[in-house]
Amino acid sequence: MEERTPLASTPWLDPDARPFVRIEGLSKHFGDFKAVDAIDLDIYRAELFSILGASGSGKTTLLRMLAGLEAPTSGRIEIDGVDVTDAPPYERPLNIMFQSYALFPHMTVEQNVAYGLKKDRTPGPEIQRRVAEILDLVQLSSHARAKPSQISGGQSQRVALARALIKQPKVLLLDEPLAALDKKLREHTQFELVNIQDQLGVTFVVVTHDQEEAMTLSTRIAVMNEGRFTQIGTPNEIYEHPCNRFTADFVGKINLFEATVIGGGDAEVTLRCEALDCTITLPHAAPLAAGAAVSLAVRPEKIFLAKEPPRETDRTVLRGVVLDLGYFGGLSLYRIETGNGTVIEVSAQNRQRDARGPEWDDEVYLSWDASNTILLGE
Amino acid sequence: MKRHGTFVLSMMAFGFAFLYVPIALVVLYSFNGSSLSTVWGGFSLRWYGELFRNEEILRAVLLSLRIAALSASVATALGTLAGMAMARLPRFRGRTLFTAMILTPLVMPEVLTGLSLLLLFVSLHDLFGWPGARGGSTIAIAHITFSTAYVAVIVRSRLTGMDPSLEEAAMDLGARPLRVFLDITVPLIAPALLTGWLLAFTLSLDDLVIASFVSGPGSTTLPMLIFSKVRLGVTPEINALATVIIVIVATGIAIAARTMRRREARHAERPAPLGTGTG
Numbered sequence: 133m134e135e136r137t138p139l140a141s142t143p144w145l146d147p148d149a150r151p152f153v154r155i156e157g158l159s160k161h162f163g164d165f166k167a168v169d170a171i172d173l174d175i176y177r178a179e180l181f182s183i184l185g186a187s188g189s190g191k192t193t194l195l196r197m198l199a200g201l202e203a204p205t206s207g208r209i210e211i212d213g214v215d216v217t218d219a220p221p222y223e224r225p226l227n228i229m230f231q232s233y234a235l236f237p238h239m240t241v242e243q244n245v246a247y248g249l250k251k252d253r254t255p256g257p258e259i260q261r262r263v264a265e266i267l268d269l270v271q272l273s274s275h276a277r278a279k280p281s282q283i284s285g286g287q288s289q290r291v292a293l294a295r296a297l298i299k300q301p302k303v304l305l306l307d308e309p310l311a312a313l314d315k316k317l318r319e320h321t322q323f324e325l326v327n328i329q330d331q332l333g334v335t336f337v338v339v340t341h342d343q344e345e346a347m348t349l350s351t352r353i354a355v356m357n358e359g360r361f362t363q364i365g366t367p368n369e370i371y372e373h374p375c376n377r378f379t380a381d382f383v384g385k386i387n388l389f390e391a392t393v394i395g396g397g398d399a400e401v402t403l404r405c406e407a408l409d410c411t412i413t414l415p416h417a418a419p420l421a422a423g424a425a426v427s428l429a430v431r432p433e434k435i436f437l438a439k440e441p442p443r444e445t446d447r448t449v450l451r452g453v454v455l456d457l458g459y460f461g462g463l464s465l466y467r468i469e470t471g472n473g474t475v476i477e478v479s480a481q482n483r484q485r486d487a488r489g490p491e492w493d494d495e496v497y498l499s500w501d502a503s504n505t506i507l508l509g510e
Numbered sequence: 511m512k513r514h515g516t517f518v519l520s521m522m523a524f525g526f527a528f529l530y531v532p533i534a535l536v537v538l539y540s541f542n543g544s545s546l547s548t549v550w551g552g553f554s555l556r557w558y559g560e561l562f563r564n565e566e567i568l569r570a571v572l573l574s575l576r577i578a579a580l581s582a583s584v585a586t587a588l589g590t591l592a593g594m595a596m597a598r599l600p601r602f603r604g605r606t607l608f609t610a611m612i613l614t615p616l617v618m619p620e621v622l623t624g625l626s627l628l629l630l631f632v633s634l635h636d637l638f639g640w641p642g643a644r645g646g647s648t649i650a651i652a653h654i655t656f657s658t659a660y661v662a663v664i665v666r667s668r669l670t671g672m673d674p675s676l677e678e679a680a681m682d683l684g685a686r687p688l689r690v691f692l693d694i695t696v697p698l699i700a701p702a703l704l705t706g707w708l709l710a711f712t713l714s715l716d717d718l719v720i721a722s723f724v725s726g727p728g729s730t731t732l733p734m735l736i737f738s739k740v741r742l743g744v745t746p747e748i749n750a751l752a753t754v755i756i757v758i759v760a761t762g763i764a765i766a767a768r769t770m771r772r773r774e775a776r777h778a779e780r781p782a783p784l785g786t787g788t789g
Contacts, residue, residue: 221681234679251684
């Protein structure tokens with residue numbers, strides 16, 4: 133699934149690339165509450181951009197401001213070079229797919245999909261042709277005459293998608309597009325959504341609280357908390373190179389440890405971590421003052437678990453006892469308590485059918501490569 | 511299955527008798543040949559003939575129907591706007607006060623409403639020379655005032671039960687606010703509009719107290735006429751009139767019930783949705 137979009141590979145790294153959607157200093161205040169707080173964001177043509185955040189993070193308010201359903205307190209929104217900050221929803225070159233799908237219950241599938249074209253006074257034969265085309269794309273031609281109450285949740289989702297895409301919007305906004313579907317259907321629909329986006333080359337902006345959804349769908353993700361972005365980057369950057377504690381903690385599982393800077397050179401820093409009872413030297417570009425408090429983070433799957441001490445000596449090695457373990461089929465999740473009471477989460481793949489891993493109260497050795505340790509400033 | 515006890519059955523019979531025997535007597539006596547309403551003088555359609563020849567009654571019926579139709583229509587329009595404002599407008603200063611003031615007529619004693627409207631009309635007449643003689647138009651205005659509140663409540667509850675993203679979706683697809691209202695809102699609240707209209711119509715047709723306050727000489731609604739006639743003793747004509755009304759109402763209810771049952775049956779025939787609902 134790597135090479136899926138006709139996107140100019142990584143336009144966000146190209147200083148000359150012109151962003152397709154440009155958000156500048158956008159804020160929305162409800163009284164004293166800052167739902168969205170001075171956000172800047174550039175989204176490029178044909179991107180599948182996700183805004184990931186917990187409920188109440190302001191992500192839906194941001195989406196509603198893009199759609200024109202909420203007036204910003206301050207800031208600008210530009211789409212394809214046109215300022216749409218004050219344009220009403222019916223004049224914006226974008227469409228939205230609602231979380232509830234919002235299918236008109238008194239119209240058939242066909243009428244729902246045709247609604248946008250009718251409002252544009254598209255001639256009848258063209259409406260018919262395009263409706264047939266798009267229903268074919270979402271594989272719903274046989275349900276054209278059905279009412280929304282007669283079709284399933286997955287089908288409703290596809291009708292909503294077809295209705296939002298038929299006007300060939302420059303940007304499609306999707307509010308929790310898969311939240312109302314059950315797990316099996318969600319995985320299937322996820323890939324379907326990416327395929328359709330790929331075929332049509334439309335810029336997608338997805339708002340979601342589901343990190344798995346954001347990870348698999350997106351070209352880039354913006355992690356949002358309390359009305360601000362904590363980090364914007366590719367799924368890989370967000371996961372492997374989080375730049376602050378919130379992002380690291382919010383996306384995936386992670387072990388976080390407090391540490392203090394005790395020295396360093398131009399390109400590296402030496403830290404003392406009491407929780408791990410060790411001194412670590414990590415490469416770091418910007419010099420850090422001695423005594424500064426930082427965090428160390430390690431993903432559970434980066435830690436190697438063994439009953440014997442590892443032979444390599446350049447790894448961080450800890451000894452501990454299995455406190456708890458959970459079996460998930462494909463992998464097992466362990467919670468290991470080290471000598472000084474620190475609890476570390478480790479996940480191990482179950483590669484052999486009958487291999488017996490460590491059990492409760494077994495003594496085990498944890499080790500990981502220093503390059504897998506993430507240094508977080510905040 | 512256990513048989514119902516005699517006690518339960520007799521209580522039920524008593525209850526229904528209490529409700530329906532008086533009505534049955536009215537119907538029965540409408541076919542009374544005698545002009546004394548308490549003495550049975552053999553079967554006759556005489557009073558129906560008298561009824562349809564009685565200009566006074568016919569005029570009252572027509573006036574009542576005209577007022578009811580007019581006030582129900584205006585009240586539905588105004589009540590819908592008020593309901594929209596209560597359900598859809600973002601919070602504004604004085605919203606609670608606005609809501610309370612719209613809903614007050616629901617709980618206001620009719621005597622007070624009638625009296626205050628009478629005073630209003632009298633002082634308006636003194637100041638502007640309008641509304642001139644009180645009559646059908648002042649009654650209609652009075653009825654609009656209180657039935658608007660009922661329509662507003664019905665429309666509001668329907669709107670609050672409706673997903674606001676339906677209207678937003680229509681707007682997003684290129685419909686201007688008025689089109690959204692006509693294409694999406696009106697069809698979806700149509701049942702509430704119909705209910706509101708019928709309720710306003712019935713309230714107006716039924717009202718005696720307020721109409722008595724604000725009507726003038728020469729404009730007598732049906733309830734006012736019946737009330738004044740009954741004070742001089744129940745005439746068999748009124749029995750005939752009551753029977754006609756009962757037949758009309760019963761037919762209306764029967765038709766409504768049948769339509770509802772048919773619609774439910776149609777819904778039941780449909781296949782149930784396969785997957786999860788839309789939430």
